Amino acid sequence: MHSSWRCRSAQQSPLLLLTVTIAGAMGMAIPTAAQQNGGRQRLSLDAGWRFRAIPVAALDQTTSISDWTWTPASDNEIGDVSKLDESKHPWQPATLGQDVFHNQPGYAWFRTTLPALTGKGRTLHFRGVDDNAVVFLNGKRLASHEGWDEPFDVSLDSAWDSASPNNVLVLVRNTGGGGYIWDGVTLGKYRAAQTDGDLSQPRYDDSHWRTVNVPHDYVIEQPFTEKIDPQHASLPTPSAWYRKTIVIPNKDRNRDYWLDFDGIYRDPQIYVNGKRVGGRRSGYLPIHIDLSSLAKPGERLTIAVHVDPSKFEGWWYEGGGIYRHAWLTSVDRLHIEPDGVWVAPKAVGSEANPDSATVETSVALKNSGAGSQVYTVVERVLSPGGKMVASLRTNSSEPIGAGARAISKVRIPLPHPLLWSLETPNLYKLETSLEIAGHQVDRVVTTFGVRTVRFDPNKGFFLNGKSIKIKGVCNHQDFAGIGVALPDNLQSWRVKKMQAMGANAWRMSHNPPNNELLDACDRLGVLVLDENRHLGDTYVPHTYAENTTADDLTDLDDMIVRDRNHPSIFAWSLCNEEPLQGTDTGAELFKKMIAHVRRLDPSRLVTCAMNASWGKGVSLVEDIQGCNYLNESFENFHKAFPNQPMLFTESSSAVSDRGVYENDSARGYVGNYTDFSLEWLNWVRRTEDAWKPIAENDYLSGAFVWTGFDYKGEPSPYGWPNISSHFGILDMCGFPKDVYYYYKANWGDAPVVHITPHWTWPGREGKPISVIVFSNEPTVDLSLNGVSLGRKACPRNGHAEWSVVYGPGTLTAKAYDARGQLAATDETVTAGKPYKIVLRTDLTKLSANGEDESVIEAAIVDENGKFVPLASTKLEFTISGDAGLIAGTGNGDPNDHTPDASNERSAFHGRAVAIIRSTGTRGEVRITAQGADLQPASTTIGFDY
Numbered sequence: 001m002h003s004s005w006r007c008r009s010a011q012q013s014p015l016l017l018l019t020v021t022i023a024g025a026m027g028m029a030i031p032t033a034a035q036q037n038g039g040r041q042r043l044s045l046d047a048g049w050r051f052r053a054i055p056v057a058a059l060d061q062t063t064s065i066s067d068w069t070w071t072p073a074s075d076n077e078i079g080d081v082s083k084l085d086e087s088k089h090p091w092q093p094a095t096l097g098q099d100v101f102h103n104q105p106g107y108a109w110f111r112t113t114l115p116a117l118t119g120k121g122r123t124l125h126f127r128g129v130d131d132n133a134v135v136f137l138n139g140k141r142l143a144s145h146e147g148w149d150e151p152f153d154v155s156l157d158s159a160w161d162s163a164s165p166n167n168v169l170v171l172v173r174n175t176g177g178g179g180y181i182w183d184g185v186t187l188g189k190y191r192a193a194q195t196d197g198d199l200s201q202p203r204y205d206d207s208h209w210r211t212v213n214v215p216h217d218y219v220i221e222q223p224f225t226e227k228i229d230p231q232h233a234s235l236p237t238p239s240a241w242y243r244k245t246i247v248i249p250n251k252d253r254n255r256d257y258w259l260d261f262d263g264i265y266r267d268p269q270i271y272v273n274g275k276r277v278g279g280r281r282s283g284y285l286p287i288h289i290d291l292s293s294l295a296k297p298g299e300r301l302t303i304a305v306h307v308d309p310s311k312f313e314g315w316w317y318e319g320g321g322i323y324r325h326a327w328l329t330s331v332d333r334l335h336i337e338p339d340g341v342w343v344a345p346k347a348v349g350s351e352a353n354p355d356s357a358t359v360e361t362s363v364a365l366k367n368s369g370a371g372s373q374v375y376t377v378v379e380r381v382l383s384p385g386g387k388m389v390a391s392l393r394t395n396s397s398e399p400i401g402a403g404a405r406a407i408s409k410v411r412i413p414l415p416h417p418l419l420w421s422l423e424t425p426n427l428y429k430l431e432t433s434l435e436i437a438g439h440q441v442d443r444v445v446t447t448f449g450v451r452t453v454r455f456d457p458n459k460g461f462f463l464n465g466k467s468i469k470i471k472g473v474c475n476h477q478d479f480a481g482i483g484v485a486l487p488d489n490l491q492s493w494r495v496k497k498m499q500a501m502g503a504n505a506w507r508m509s510h511n512p513p514n515n516e517l518l519d520a521c522d523r524l525g526v527l528v529l530d531e532n533r534h535l536g537d538t539y540v541p542h543t544y545a546e547n548t549t550a551d552d553l554t555d556l557d558d559m560i561v562r563d564r565n566h567p568s569i570f571a572w573s574l575c576n577e578e579p580l581q582g583t584d585t586g587a588e589l590f591k592k593m594i595a596h597v598r599r600l601d602p603s604r605l606v607t608c609a610m611n612a613s614w615g616k617g618v619s620l621v622e623d624i625q626g627c628n629y630l631n632e633s634f635e636n637f638h639k640a641f642p643n644q645p646m647l648f649t650e651s652s653s654a655v656s657d658r659g660v661y662e663n664d665s666a667r668g669y670v671g672n673y674t675d676f677s678l679e680w681l682n683w684v685r686r687t688e689d690a691w692k693p694i695a696e697n698d699y700l701s702g703a704f705v706w707t708g709f710d711y712k713g714e715p716s717p718y719g720w721p722n723i724s725s726h727f728g729i730l731d732m733c734g735f736p737k738d739v740y741y742y743y744k745a746n747w748g749d750a751p752v753v754h755i756t757p758h759w760t761w762p763g764r765e766g767k768p769i770s771v772i773v774f775s776n777e778p779t780v781d782l783s784l785n786g787v788s789l790g791r792k793a794c795p796r797n798g799h800a801e802w803s804v805v806y807g808p809g810t811l812t813a814k815a816y817d818a819r820g821q822l823a824a825t826d827e828t829v830t831a832g833k834p835y836k837i838v839l840r841t842d843l844t845k846l847s848a849n850g851e852d853e854s855v856i857e858a859a860i861v862d863e864n865g866k867f868v869p870l871a872s873t874k875l876e877f878t879i880s881g882d883a884g885l886i887a888g889t890g891n892g893d894p895n896d897h898t899p900d901a902s903n904e905r906s907a908f909h910g911r912a913v914a915i916i917r918s919t920g921t922r923g924e925v926r927i928t929a930q931g932a933d934l935q936p937a938s939t940t941i942g943f944d945y
Contacts, residue, residue, distance in 0.1 A: 039255075039441045040335070045303075045326040047850055047920070050209040050243040053218055054195060056236060056310075059125055059188025065112055065168075068181065070094040073107035073171060081136055081169065084109065096185065099178035110170040110181055114156075119189060122156040127184030128229060129172055132544055136169040147540045149231040149315045153190070175544055175579045176612075184227050199241045200271040202302035206243045213850050214242075219309060219320035220483030220712075220888075224897040230719045233317040233712035239308040242322055250298040256331050256368050257295035258338065261287040262324035262514055264307060265484065271304040281539050282555050283313060284511040286324075286562065288338050292368065313533055314510060315541050316476055316725075317712035319484035324514045332441040333369030334400070334434065339561050340364035341432050343448040344603060347417065351452045351465030357417040359390070359448075363408040363432055365400060372399035377408045378433040378440075383418070384426040390414050419464050420449030420567040422504050425525035427567070447522065449567025455605060455624060455645035461701040463527075463570075469695065470527060470702020471747045472505030473498050473729065474650060476711040477513065480732040481888020481900045481915040483712075487851040488516040493843060495520045497734050498708050502747025507531065507649065507704040510576045510609075512559040521568040528568040529607075529649070529704065532556050535575040536589045543578050546585050550592035560600040572597055572606045573649065575618075577628060582613020590618045609649035615640055624701075630690060638699055651703035652690035653727040654739040655716075658892050659869055659909025661757045668718040668895050670726045672738045672756060673770065687739055691746065692797045705729060705743070715894060724894045731892030733913040734855065738772075745776040746797050751823035752776050753815035758869040759828040764806045773800045777815035777823045785809040791816075832862035834871045836935035839927065848943035850920035853887060856939065858912045858929045867910055873931040874906045877914040881925035883943040887917040907931075918943045 071089035089109070094100065100108055114124070126133070131148040134141065140159040145152045160166060172179060197204055212218075222236045248257070261268070265283030269276060278289040295301060309320030342362040347354035359381060367373055377394040392412050400406045418426040427447050434442040454462040461468050478484045479494070486494075491514070498506065505527035508517075512530065521528050535543040537552045556574070563569060574593050580586030590608060597606055605623035614632045619625055625641065626649040627634060634646060656672040663671045687705075694700045707725070710732040715722030724732060729740050741754035753775040761769065773780050773794065780800050781791040784807065794800040794815070804811070808830040815824040838859045846852035860871035879886055888900045891908035898905060905912045916927060922943055930936035 039332040040443055041330040043328045043330075045244065045246070045259075045328050046214050048244060049212050049214055049216070049322070050206040051212045051216070051218065051240065052199075052206070052209045053238045053240040054193050056238045057193045058191045059123060059186060060191050061117065062186050062188035063115055063117075065114065065124070065185040065187050066096060066183075068094040068096060068110050068112045070100050070108050070110045073109050077109075078107050078171070081139065081141065081171070084169070086111070094181070096181050097183035099180055101174040101179035103177055105175050106173075106179075108172050108174070108179070110172060112168050114166040114168060114187055117187060117189065118162070120157055121190040122160055123188060123190040124154045124156055124168065125151065125184075125186040125188065126154070126181065127151050127227065128182035129170070130177075130179050130182065131175045131542075132173040133181075134171040136171075138167055146544055147312070147542070149229055149541065150312055151229060155190070173544075175542075193239070198274075199243070200276075200304045200306070201274040202245070202300070204243075209243070212242075214322040214326055215324055215485035215487065215851070216321045217319040217323045217478075217483030217485040220478075220485075220900045223899070224723050226720050230715050230722065231315045231713050232312060233723045234720060235317070235712075235723075237310045237320055239306065239310070240321060242305040242307070243302065245300055245302045246328065247300050248295045248297050252330055253297050254333060254369070255292075256333060256335065257291040258327075258329040258331070259289040259291050259303065260327040260329065260338070261305075261322060262326070264305065264322050264324075265318055265320050266307065266309045266313065267311060269306040271306075272301055274302075274304075282533065283309070283318065284533055285555055285558050311539075312541060313539060316714045317478055317483075319478060321485070323483070323485040332434075334365070334367045334373045334375060334436060335442045336432060336434055336444050337364040337366050337405070341430065341444050341446045341565070342561075343430050343446050343565050345414070345417070345428075345448060345450045347419070347450055347452050347464075351454070351462070354417060354419075354450075355415075357414040357450045359412040359414050359430070361408075361410055361412065361430065361432070365406045365408065365434065367400045367402060367404055370402050372401050373436055374399045376435040377410075378435060379410065379412060380431040380433075381412060381414060382429040382431065384428060414450070417450040420451040420522075420525075421464055421466075422468070422525045422527070425449065425523060425567075427522060446565055447519075448565050449522065451567055453570045453604070455701060457643050457645045457699060459698050460645075461570075461647075467698075468504070468702075470505045470647065470704070471503050471743075472507055472527070472529070472702060472704035473503050473708030474507040474509040474704045474706045475708045476509060477511075477517075478711050478732075479709070480890025480892070480913060482853070483900065487853045487917070489843065489846060489852045490855070491517045492520040492524070493855065494709065494734070495524050495526055497730060499524060499526065501729065501736075501740055501744050503708065503743070504747075505529065505702065505704065506708075507573070509707070512563070515562070518563060518566045518568065522566055526568060527570050528566065529571055529573050530559070530563055530566075530569045531573040531609075532559055532575060532593070535578040535580060535586065535593075543575075543580055543586075543589070546580070546583075548580070548585070548589060550589045553593060553596050556593055556596055557600060560597060564601045564604075569604065571604055571624060572601075573626065574606055574608055574622075576609040576649075577611045578608075578618075580617070581608060581610050582617040582619075584617065586617045587621050591621050594621065605645075607647060607649065611650075619644075634693070634697075634700065645701055646699060647701045648690075648694055648703035650706045651694060652687050653706045654687065654729045654737055655726050656737050656739065657726055657894060658731045658735055658737045658911075659758075665718065668715070668722045670717070673772075687742055688798055695746070695797050709734065710892065710894070721897070722894045723897065726894060733857075733890045733892050733911070735857075735892055735911050741774045742799065745774045748776070751815060751817070753780060753813050753824040753826045755782075755811055755813045755826050755828050758831075758867075759806075759809070759811045760831045760869050761806050765808075767806055768803045769806050771802045771804045771811065773802075773813045775800070775813070775815040775824065777817050779816045781814045781816070783812045783814075786812075829866050831866045831868040831870075832864065834860045834868045834873060834934060835863040836861060837875065837929045837931060837937040838865075839929055839937045839939040841939065841941065844941045845945075846918060846941065846943050847945050848883060848918050848920060848922040850918050852918045852943065854884075854916045854941050856914045856916055856927050856929075856941075858907070858914070858937070860907050860910045860931075860934065869910050871907050871910040873934055874904060875912055875929050875931045877903045877905075878928050878930075879916065879925050880928075881923055883919055883921045883923035884916045884925035884941070885919055887915040889914050916941060
């Protein structure tokens with residue numbers, strides 16, 4: 001959705017008369033009345049939606065189609081099936097789900113003969129094809145599908161022969177890695193989803209529907225199903241409807257109304273009073289709808305939203321529903337446009353201690369009224385402490401005409417700015433008011449920060465003149481128990497979890513985030529690599545087609561315009577691991593995207609996360625070489641391209657499951673020790689092997705680890721019964737895995753020492769166990785029951801290791817600094833039998849807003865209060881009090897198929913969580929956890945403000 005003011009003609013721009021005021025060093029307080037939003041009113045529409053999931057379309061009279069053969073395709077057959085002579089090909093039996101390409105790109109034919117099926121609606125269902133497919137029946141092309149992890153259906157009736165065998169040919173294109181037709185091809189008769197009327201119409205009776213608040217993810221409520229794509233967590237993706245009726249106040253006449261959704265996954269169709277008013281294919285960007293022609297004072301508006309998350313944009317769990325906030329905004333006919341204030345501060349003088357800054361602003365205005373208006377734009381800069389430190393009045397000497405737009409551009413001098421940095425994330429506010437004859441008709445407050453970002457191809461990344469090694473994490477947006485519908489306060493909580501480990505940066509993988517996560521990074525002092533979803537203007541998970549265009553880059557434009565005021569964002573990432581990344585086509589698409597970025601935000605550099613073809617294609621046009629893993633030589637690239645900065649956009653993965661120390665492919669678990677002896681997932685690399693060269697080479701600006709948190713879907717290296725990934729440094733609940741302490745030791749400054757594994761191994765008495773210790777101190781002494789097992793060096797960015805014969809007791813690690821002084825101690829004790837539950841949370845005071853959530857952590861301990869790492873007791877969580885409810889539970893087990901919304905959850909290696917959500921009522925709630933043969937535990941939290 002382009003905003004036309006971005007290409008406003010010069011004739012629309014009135015002359016501007018400027019008056020500048022600089023406040024004194026102590027500043028000037030802003031009167032309370034001036035902090036109100038003038039004539040602008042913004043109302044949350046999050047509460048009270050009627051919701052209904054629509055049963056998915058299904059196949060009746062199904063038959064599994066598993067008898068296939070395959071053969072390599074010849075070049076002349078790829079574009080013309082008529083040139084295929086099946087008799088001349090060496091057809092071989094094909095096992096669905098097994099690679100026939102030997103991890104090489106290319107084309108292959110698959111064929112089968114379908115059994116008889118009478119009647120209309122004959123359909124062939126594919127669970128997936130890796131990567132792309134063209135489907136033929138009896139020589140007729142019926143369908144093509146692009147995307148390696150999406151189920152799709154092919155209607156057969158138009159080519160079906162009732163009198164002869166029906167022969168299917170599938171041309172499969174593999175772009176890299178394994179290539180095949182997924183197991184799970186089914187023949188049947190299509191049965192459409194049934195509804196009971198037109199759900200978009202205002203007179204439809206939705207009183208029997210369920211009531212929900214948004215943000216809401218309904219896909220997380222579906223049952224885990226083995227035959228559904230594990231890349232998306234083996235969850236069904238039915239379509240759904242949301243409905244809500246509002247009334248426009250009688251007093252609100254001669255105003256404009258906007259309906260805004262911050263994010264709906266996916267492909268929403270939005271209706272107001274039965275009329276379609278908008279939609280958006282992308283599930284990751286806001287939807288803005290002008291309701292002014294429909295909104296009449298005193299009248300009801302019925303909003304109906306149809307959601308269809310069945311077509312994926314990525315290859316991970318993406319959820320479904322109105323999973324971000326919804327708003328109704330009322331403005332004067334003369335107003336500031338949505339996302340219409342752009343603040344571009346520039347420090348003047350020393351990067352570390354500038355004498356001043358120039359705050360360049362651009363304010364987009366619109367007059368939707370019937371007559372011309374003379375206006376004044378008033379801008380005031382508030383310091384981080386809330387004092388006014390500069391102000392400016394911009395008087396228009398020419399009126400803005402009816403239906404016209406204008407842009408007010410000014411420069412505001414700011415003396416002695418307080419810089420935004422990792423240590424002191426100082427945030428200013430720009431208050432932009434729009435006045436008519438001295439009366440304020442609109443007001444927008446924009447947060448910004450003053451900082452200088454610079455990349456040096458030999459010395460790395462600099463913030464405010466200070467060399468900073470980027471220590472980042474990539475993250476998707478879901479969490480245990482609630483899916484992708486995270487409340488604002490949990491966004492901050494997750495960022496703080498990463499900061500506690502020593503992380504200073506967050507990569508938005510692989511899509512634009514919600515505003516609240518960016519706000520949290522601004523407030524907390526965390527760098528952001530903001531990321532666009534697609535290369536070009538396609539909507540498939542990966543851009544394969546050479547004929548892909550970049551003619552409609554609305555999504556990219558809207559991301560830049562929405563996010564460019566955030567000081568935490570240091571660069572833009574425009575795509576991730578695209579098949580075209582090393583081609584001329586990919587470079588041309590990327591160049592077009594760069595042109596859009598330069599026009600909308602010339603202050604930031606761009607990159608692309610590339611897992612191959614460094615030095616080719618996109619590498620030749622991007623500003624920063626984005627490197628995913630050690631698949632190629634970074635040394636050779638730096639030598640060949642000495643003037644191009646480098647950043648590891650993905651460096652390694654913590655492929656492991658919390659509390660697991662041996663690989664178990666039969667049950668689908670990955671041991672923590674696997675991180676140090678990885679064989680079957682060589683692209684991941686050992687944590688140490690990946691981080692050491694980054695830490696030791698200045699020209700490498702830093703790294704983002706894949707990932708900070710585990711997430712649902714993408715269960716490499718296994719599939720079902722896994723329904724979530726193993727990649728995270730923390731599990732899905734936020735509990736640390738052992739590798740967390742490697743990063744805490746090497747990314748932070750405080751003394752750290754950590755022992756892995758735990759020391760509760762019944763049945764292993766007398767057998768050696770490898771003990772690994774992470775520390776940022778030079779030497780570590782390990783002892784068992786007070787007897788030293790030797791002092792060893794712990795190299796920087798490395799670890800120390802002992803082989804210890806197991807015996808119950810206390811294993812202690814003492815870390816000593818360079819002077820030989822004790823700096824840190826860690827111990828792990830052999831636990832007894834599970835005895836009781838302990839509850840804790842660091843979210844005890846929350847808002848009674850119907851959205852805030854608290855993560856209640858449950859741990860099982862023995863009679864002496866020692867953590868029991870092997871405990872797996874099923875826990876039941878209950879709540880008393882009207883102010884909260886149990887939104888969901890989790891435990892970090894990638895194989896747990898208990899519904900996320902359940903109030904029961906087995907402990908996984910001694911731990912589980914319950915998510916408690918505000919109901920909108922003030923008060924305290926008491927949460928209790930109990931389990932068989934365990935003493936229960938309770939804790940209290942308050943929803944007070």
